[in-house]
Amino acid sequence: MEIMSIKQEVAWPARRVWSVVSDFGGLKAWNPAVLKCTTEGAGVGSIRTFVTRAATVKERIEALDDAGMRIDYSIVSGSTLKVRDGRLAITVRPIDAARAELTWSLSGEPEGASPEVLREQTERRYLGSVDDLRHYLSPTARSA
Secondary structure, rough: EEEEEEEEEEOOHHHHHHHHHOOOOHHHHHHHOOEEEEEEEEOOEEEEEEEOOOOEEEEEEEEEEEOEEEEEEEEEOOOOEEEEEEEEEEEEEEEEOOOOOEEEEEEEEEEEHHHHHHHHHHHHHHHHHHHHHHHOOOOOHHHH
């Protein structure tokens, strides 16, 4: 079941946004909650392991469409999200030459939380992640 889907505008060209979010092993560069991130393999089937203060999480790329700017990945283990068979997708599409729309969705089966509570929690988390991405892409953050 779909748990959440957020759409956010990012004031940066779509290909630039895509280059960041599709770099599966580059999560630590733009997400300040990530203390360490490693990958095994490349492309579909590759695994990333990242460490936060709360957990060590493994995720696997299930589908990768560079031309369509879409990545689908599953939660393998360790996530603090209360969801079984969690699968996430990020899609980037151009709005114009300088702006992109980023869609981030999560599907799976809620565990230990109602679908409504889980939706609220995950929307808050991933909206925060989009803000982290915006900060990373901002010229002032990059030049600091």
